[in-house]
Amino acid sequence: MCPVRYPSAMRRLVNELSKLPSIGEKSAVRLAYHLISTDERDVGLLASSISGCRESIRFCNTCYFLAESQKCEICSDPSRDESKVCVVEKPADVIAIERSGGYDGVYHVLHGLWSPLRGVGPSNTKVQELLERASLKHGTDSPISEVVVATGTTVEGDATALYIATALSEMGIETFRIAQGLPKGGELEFADDVTLTHAIQGRRRL
Ligand SMILES: [Zn+2]
Structure with a gap:
């Protein structure tokens, strides 16, 4: 008999979460369960803050710390x-x-x-x-x-x-x-x- 498997969308989420540092498969499943039972607006905020962070954060031209423009807050x-x-x-x-x-x-x-x-x-x-x-x-x-x-x-x-x-x-x-x-x-x-x-x-x- 075929074992019960997660729906494919859940499997994709678990797969992506387990690529994060310090997150093994068990933690990824726990996080995925948390996300599917969380308010949809909060999940949307999380998703947009992840992609927004990736788009707007760069390295400071002087010290290579995290920055949102050419110079970081410390160098400025x-x-x-x-x-x-x-x-x-x-x-x-x-x-x-x-x-x-x-x-x-x-x-x-x-x-x-x-x-x-x-x-x-x-x-x-x-x-x-x-x-x-x-x-x-x-x-x-x-x-x-x-x-x-x-x-x-x-x-x-x-x-x-x-x-x-x-x-x-x-x-x-x-x-x-x-x-x-x-x-x-x-x-x-x-x-x-x-x-x-x-x-x-x-x-x-x-
Ligand atoms: Zn800097």
Whole structure:
């Protein structure tokens, strides 16, 4: 006897939901059940906010954080100290540091880390854009006097930090490494606010 199967529209929904990070098939089925029993207007709002977000969100031309125009909110904020740049792996790290409230500089999001073992080189990240920004090739930014590399304390995070420090030292820019308080192998995104604040304040020279 053929087992009972979900209707094809439900199967398509479960299939799409299970492609999301951290969502296995069981969670996808649970979410799908929730959606089919939710008010139609709310489901419509969810669907339009997903497609609207995809259409309107882009990366900032300067720091590669999320933006709705050429510059993100942080780069457009005149109260931020543009001479200090905090380098992170991904946009979620910016959110984590901002939430901790202990940093008043600007950022540079790499969108990846240098990982020789996995064949990922500096050109697969926004490292070159950071070096161009630091050497003022874009010609619009204030001079950068200090860079804090706040990549996670993993092998890839350390390798990326060393690569950046070596390249920036040739330009005479001081480079520091976030470290203190973060466990070895630690991901910034999941660190608590106090640990992050101490990690940035307790940075060491590279
Ligand atoms: Zn920006």
